[in-house]
Amino acid sequence: MAMLEVKNLSISFGGLKAVDDFHVTIEKGQLYGLIGPNGAGKTTVFNLLTGVYKPDSGSIELDGVNITGRRTIDINQGGIARTFQNIRLFKELSVLDNVKVGLHNHHPYSTLEGIFRLPRYYKVEKEMNEKAMELLKVFDLDQESGYKASNLPYGKQRKLEIARALATDPKLLLLDEPAAGMNPNETKELMDTIRFVRDHFDMTILLIEHDMKLVSGICEKLTVLNFGQVLTEGETSDVLNDPQVITAYLGE
Amino acid sequence: MSFLSYFINGISLGSIYAIIALGYTMVYGIAKMLNFAHGDIIMVGAFTTFTVVSTHSGNPLVGILAAVLVCTVLGVTIERVAYRPLRGASPLAVLITAIGVSYLLQNVALLLFGSNSKQFTSVVNIPALKLAEGQLSISGVTMVTIASCIIIMIVLTTFINKTKMGQAMLAVSEDKGAATLMGIDVNRTIAVTFAIGSALAAIAGVLLCSAYPSLTPYTGSMPGIKAFVAAVFGGIGSIPGAMIGGIILGVIENLSKAYISSQLSDAIVFSVLIIVLLVRPTGILGKTIHEKV
Amino acid sequence: MKIKAKGVTNQTTIQNLITYAIVILFWVFIQIWSMAGQMTSLLNGLLVPICTYVILAVSLNLTVGILGELSLGHAGFMCVGAFSGAFFTKAMASVIPSVGLRFAIALLVGAAVAALFGFLIGIPVLRLKGDYLAIVTLAFGEIIKNLINVLYVGKDSRGLHLSIKDVASLNLEPEGEVIIKGAQGITGTPKASTFTVGILLVLLALFIILNLVNSRTGRAIMAIRDNRIAAESVGINITKYKLLAFTISASIAGVAGVLYSHNLSSLAATPKNFGYNMSIMILVFVVLGGIGNIRGSIIAAVILTALPELLRSLNNYRMLIYAIVLIVMMLFNSAPKAIAMRERLMERIKGGKGKGAA
Numbered sequence: 079m080a081m082l083e084v085k086n087l088s089i090s091f092g093g094l095k096a097v098d099d100f101h102v103t104i105e106k107g108q109l110y111g112l113i114g115p116n117g118a119g120k121t122t123v124f125n126l127l128t129g130v131y132k133p134d135s136g137s138i139e140l141d142g143v144n145i146t147g148r149r150t151i152d153i154n155q156g157g158i159a160r161t162f163q164n165i166r167l168f169k170e171l172s173v174l175d176n177v178k179v180g181l182h183n184h185h186p187y188s189t190l191e192g193i194f195r196l197p198r199y200y201k202v203e204k205e206m207n208e209k210a211m212e213l214l215k216v217f218d219l220d221q222e223s224g225y226k227a228s229n230l231p232y233g234k235q236r237k238l239e240i241a242r243a244l245a246t247d248p249k250l251l252l253l254d255e256p257a258a259g260m261n262p263n264e265t266k267e268l269m270d271t272i273r274f275v276r277d278h279f280d281m282t283i284l285l286i287e288h289d290m291k292l293v294s295g296i297c298e299k300l301t302v303l304n305f306g307q308v309l310t311e312g313e314t315s316d317v318l319n320d321p322q323v324i325t326a327y328l329g330e
Numbered sequence: 331m332s333f334l335s336y337f338i339n340g341i342s343l344g345s346i347y348a349i350i351a352l353g354y355t356m357v358y359g360i361a362k363m364l365n366f367a368h369g370d371i372i373m374v375g376a377f378t379t380f381t382v383v384s385t386h387s388g389n390p391l392v393g394i395l396a397a398v399l400v401c402t403v404l405g406v407t408i409e410r411v412a413y414r415p416l417r418g419a420s421p422l423a424v425l426i427t428a429i430g431v432s433y434l435l436q437n438v439a440l441l442l443f444g445s446n447s448k449q450f451t452s453v454v455n456i457p458a459l460k461l462a463e464g465q466l467s468i469s470g471v472t473m474v475t476i477a478s479c480i481i482i483m484i485v486l487t488t489f490i491n492k493t494k495m496g497q498a499m500l501a502v503s504e505d506k507g508a509a510t511l512m513g514i515d516v517n518r519t520i521a522v523t524f525a526i527g528s529a530l531a532a533i534a535g536v537l538l539c540s541a542y543p544s545l546t547p548y549t550g551s552m553p554g555i556k557a558f559v560a561a562v563f564g565g566i567g568s569i570p571g572a573m574i575g576g577i578i579l580g581v582i583e584n585l586s587k588a589y590i591s592s593q594l595s596d597a598i599v600f601s602v603l604i605i606v607l608l609v610r611p612t613g614i615l616g617k618t619i620h621e622k623v
Numbered sequence: 624m625k626i627k628a629k630g631v632t633n634q635t636t637i638q639n640l641i642t643y644a645i646v647i648l649f650w651v652f653i654q655i656w657s658m659a660g661q662m663t664s665l666l667n668g669l670l671v672p673i674c675t676y677v678i679l680a681v682s683l684n685l686t687v688g689i690l691g692e693l694s695l696g697h698a699g700f701m702c703v704g705a706f707s708g709a710f711f712t713k714a715m716a717s718v719i720p721s722v723g724l725r726f727a728i729a730l731l732v733g734a735a736v737a738a739l740f741g742f743l744i745g746i747p748v749l750r751l752k753g754d755y756l757a758i759v760t761l762a763f764g765e766i767i768k769n770l771i772n773v774l775y776v777g778k779d780s781r782g783l784h785l786s787i788k789d790v791a792s793l794n795l796e797p798e799g800e801v802i803i804k805g806a807q808g809i810t811g812t813p814k815a816s817t818f819t820v821g822i823l824l825v826l827l828a829l830f831i832i833l834n835l836v837n838s839r840t841g842r843a844i845m846a847i848r849d850n851r852i853a854a855e856s857v858g859i860n861i862t863k864y865k866l867l868a869f870t871i872s873a874s875i876a877g878v879a880g881v882l883y884s885h886n887l888s889s890l891a892a893t894p895k896n897f898g899y900n901m902s903i904m905i906l907v908f909v910v911l912g913g914i915g916n917i918r919g920s921i922i923a924a925v926i927l928t929a930l931p932e933l934l935r936s937l938n939n940y941r942m943l944i945y946a947i948v949l950i951v952m953m954l955f956n957s958a959p960k961a962i963a964m965r966e967r968l969m970e971r972i973k974g975g976k977g978k979g980a981a
Contacts, residue, residue, distance in 0.1 A: 128856060154858035166853035168846045170915075179846040182839060183858045189867065192838025193831055199838065206839075246857050364754050412950055415958040421753060422693055423957035426910045429903055430949035437943040555761070555899070562758055591787075593806075597769035600762035607759055608747050 079142050081106040081282040082250055087126055087136030096122045098306040100136070102284075104250070104299075109276055110284045111297035111314065115327055119306040120286045121163055124252050128160050129153040141249055155183055157249035161239040161256060163286075169228040173219055176227050176238055177210040180245025185209070210245065216278065217241045217271065233264045237271065244279060251275070253285040257292050265289060269296050294318060302326065335466055336588040337581060342472040342541065344580020345479035349534040350557035351564070351572035352486065353527030359503040359567035360523045363421065366428035367408065369554015370435035371528050375401045375535030376545050377439060380450055390453035397532040405528025406521050414517065432551075439547035447546045450539035471540045478537060482530065483573055490569070495522055503567065552596075556583075559603045565616025574614060639833045642918045643826060649925070650822045669932055671886040674821025675879045676928050678828045680908035680920040682875035685832050687906065688915030689841065690868040691848030692749070693757040696764030697876055698901035700737045702892055704877025705884035706771055706803065708733035709812045712885065713802045714778055726815035730824070730881045737877020738870050740767070745869040749862070761899050771892040776803040808891030809884070816886040824882055825921075828875050832917060835871065844868045911952055 080103045087100040097119045104110045112120050125131045127138060129150040138146045145156050159180075168176050185206045187198045214220040217237040222230060227238060236256055243251055256272065257265045269292055275281055287293050293300065293314065300317040302309040304326045310317055317323060350372060357365045378400045379393035386392070412431050416424050456470030490496035501509040502519045510516055531550075538553060539545050556579060564575025579599055586598040606613065653670065656662060679701060686694045708729040712722075719725045744763050751759055775786040779799030786792040790801055803809055835841045843864045846854040855861055884890045894900060908927055912919030931941040955961050 130852070150855045151858045151860055154856060160856055162853065162856075166850045166856075168849035168853065170849050171842065171845055175842055175845075178839075179842050179854070179859065180857045182843055185839070187839060189835070189838070189840040192840050193834045195834060202839070242853075242857060358754075364757070412954070415954055415960060418959045419957040422687070422910070422914065423953055425693070425754075425757070426907070427950055427953040427957075429907070430946050430953060433942065433946035434950065437946055441939060441943065558758060559762065562755065566754075591773065593773050594769055594787075597766040600766050603762050604747065604759055607751060607755060611751055611755065 080104060080139075081108070081141055082127075082284070083137075083139040084127070085137050087123070087133050087138065089122065089126060089131055089134050095306050097126060097133075100126075100303070100306075100308060102301050102308075102311070104282060104284060106282055107276065107280060108282055109272070109296055109298050110282075111293045111300040112284060112286045112303060113288070113293060113300055114303035114309070118303040120303055121254060122306075123303070124160060124254055124286065127153075127252060128158055154246055154248070157247075158252065159243035159246045159248035159250075160252035161236070161243055161254055163254040163258065165232075165235050165239055167227040167235055167238060167242075169226070171227055172223065173214065173225050173227055173230065173238055174207070174210055174223040176242050177213055177245045178206050180242040181206050181209055184245075184247055213241045213245055216274070233260055233268075236260070236268070240271070240275065244275065244281075248281075250282045250284065253283065253287075255286050255288065257287060257289045262291075265292055268292070272296055290318070332588075335468075336584050338468055338472060340581035340584030341577055342475045342580070343584055344560075344577035345475045346534050346538050346541070346576075347553065347557045347560045347580050348479055348573045348576025349482055349530050349537070350553060351561040351576045352482070352569060353530050353534075354558050354561040355564070355566055355569065355572040356499070356523050357527050358561065360499055361409075361413070361417075361520050363413065363424045364428065364558070365413075365524075365527075366425060366554075367431035367435060368527065368531060369550040369552075369557070370432050370439075371401050371405060371531040371550065372535035372538060372554060373439060373545075373547060373550035374404060374435060375532030376450065376539040376549060377443060377448075378532070379453065379536050380448055380539070380545055383451060383453070390451075390455075394453060394533070394536050397536055398529045401528040401532035401535075402525045405524040405531070409521055409524040414520075436547045436551070443547065445546060447544040450543040450545045452540040452543065453536055454540055469541075471537070475537045475541065478533065479573070482533070483569075486526075486569060495519070499523060556599065559599065562613055563603055563606055565613030567617070568613070568615040571613060571615035635837055638918075639837075642829060642833065642921070645918065646822060646825055646829065646921065650819070653818065665932065665935075669929055670818040671816045671821050671882065673925055673928050674818065674825050675883045675886075676905070676908065676924040677825050677921050678879035678882065679876055679905045680912065680924040681825075681828050681832055681917055682872045682879065683905050684909045684912075684915065684917055684920045685835075685868060685872040685875070687909050688913075688917075689832075689836055689848065690844055690865060690872075692865070692869070693753070693906075694760040694869075694872075695757045695899060695902050695906065696744075696760035696762070696767075697872075697905050698897045698899070699760075699764030699767040700741060700873040700876035701880035701883065701901070702764075702767050702771060702897035703740045704733035704737040704880025705890060705897075706809065706880075706892070707736035707877070708881030709809045709884040709890050710776065710802055712812055712815070713809060714783075722813045722815050726813075726820075726881075726885055729885070730878055733877040733881035734874045735877075737880065738874035740877075741870040741873025742866065745866045745873075749865045749869060761902065764897075764899055764902055768892045768894070768897045771803075771808070771897075772806045774803050775801065775805050777801040806891060808889065810889045812885055812888065812890060814886060814888065816882050821882055824878055828878065829917065829921075831871070831875065836917075840864065840867065907949060911949070 082102065082104040084100060084102045087097060088095065089097050100123055112123065114120055122131065126133050129148050132147050137144060140157055143156060145153050168179060185202050187202045191199050211220055211223065214223055217240065219234060219238060219241065222234065230238060257268055260268060272283065273296055276283055297314050299312065300314050301311040302317060302323050309326055310320050310322055350368065353368050354365065357363065375397040378397040382388055382393040382396045383390055408431055412427050413424065416427060452471055454470045454474045456474065458470060459468040459473060490499060498514045498519045501512065501514055502516055506516055535550065557576065560575035560579045561572050563579060564571030582602055583595050583599050587595040590598065679697060683694065683697045686692055711729045711732045712725045715725055748756055748759050773787045775790055775793055777784045777793040777795045777799050779796040781796065784793040784795060790804065793801065843859045846859055847861055847864055851861060908924040909920050911927065912923030931945065934941055
């Protein structure tokens, strides 16, 4: 059974079909790329998958469960976590607390237990701290755990966003242009990190990216989106050599 | 007949709210800030007219002109000194500053004129219009107020649609960055917006005190809040919205004073606002903006 | 590496202890001062109001600083708390003779009723954003004040009677008692509020808010403040936590109201004590103390309440000075140019040691 199975997904905004009959099948443990020119509707697909937008039609199945039309928070609890094209961290919180917010639903205690500092507060907070530090270590952020998130350098902010998403213990991780704004060295490091995340957490990853080096370097399969429609899909090397794809990127 | 008379007085009060609301809505649309001190500009306008008319035993027209002049200069100065440095700061910081300006104006007026209310002499000397064999009487102030509101509305709409400055205002309200790239001087456009808004506040102040002649440093405060409610009600940023919002608010207020309870009229006005915002969170004529993810 | 994370937690604990210590020291100082016979009646009369305003400022900071929503109707919750608390104390006079016990229960009643109002108002209001939310909270505050002004409640052997017209329409028995008398409000509430009670309530409010902030719930609330969309994407229930923060904030304001009402023999809802001007005043405390900075709110509330009263000689100018201070502070603290200038200055002082952690 596929980890993610999307069929006939469509949405329009004011008559414009932003995503039209989109489909994708991603197997467990796959590193899958979603590419296409600017404005092709890639981020809209992410927003549909995570429930930010409700699709006009189509179905989304995650690990055999139909999650079409559910609320964002339910979809997250169902197992999809994401990062954002324009980084969205909890800026005023510490690096550690950013990850702890991600752990929120997996390490519960009540508000009253928190206010009156009952034993469970100390127990769960300790668990959270340990778990969060473990995650930060994976991304080499443990030294900065006490920093305010907004004080991190750009590349580390991107990493923190991934760490926070992983804290929610997802089955599928969506990365929206993870290499945007990075220099070639940082991108190379990021590729290693993404591979590591897949192997270490046994994660299925779908990513949007413009950097072809990254795409060809780590993605096993690709879907190309153009004007909201699937232009082509398949093995990475086949897709990137497809003349249709080259035309879509470079124009007629 | 009494219903009609309450209704017409409501439209008149609503016209004053509408004129004040125009200032709120233009400033909000263009500078994206809630100018809390706008209500107090009304009070400054009324005090200016009061002073000029009473000390120079003068012509009310001179008084009105003086009020418009003083308020315009004041509005532009406030924008330059207190608001412009905060462009790009958090909306909360701007709002608090505006609250500070509001306190400042009230307390300067308190020092200059004291807290006792002044008897404002109406600037309108037109006799009341008697209709239906004298059963329905429409006062001169009421007629002048409604007429002023209509004239202002027409002039303002023409100004915005037909002049270069008006177009610049529209451009700045849509997208400040793009407007700058198109060669529009954003600072100047915002300053002109404050000038127009404040001039309108001066006129509103004179009309308000002609209809309700007791003048104190706090005179502008409540009408200011209600006019803001009217602006939100009609859809903030929208000029026809401010008009419609103001007039509906005035009518509701007067009718509820007459038929329900004068103590509860404010509560009723505010309840209507809440209901409108819950049904249409952007007001009657407001645009819906989606947050980009 | 766990040491570092623990270090961060310890630091907040120390900061919180300092905050409690400041409040306790203030109490000790006032006790010594009054034992030394230095207390003027003016200063004495200020003590309970200071505690009231501190509680209000701290509770509003929960909404404005921690939740990140601008509320201009906080005085409304104070008003609800004041009237429900005072009403309880008056109505239960024959059932619970002990004033102290009645006052203690009244505090709970005020907190509960204000929380209920906060919850009910929060449901619609928190759907709105920014300035809209501000204006609607202002509207609710005014509505509450207006409604209380037309409310008549009386009590006789048959139970409670309610009217929004006048005393006569309550149809009380001859020996019945009018408890809430429209615009005249409630009179004859026992003066149960003392400075010590006030300080204890300040400490309680601090305990609740500081512990809340440093808990799972607090993190969720601040995450929503910093980035609603991201918070949603990691499974935080936005409505639940917004409502929770707003309700707790309202409830604590209600407690401040009860404290306030039991310090006055006559309680009426006027624009001065429960109108939007009061809400704005509380907001000013919060902003000048630093948005999100609980200790700052306390200090700002104490200074800004005491100073104008103590500077009676400047009576005519004090509100003017207040206004100017407010504008100058905002320009200095928030203007992008001023911030850039300060940063340059700081760097020069530091001698280019590099920007450290938060």
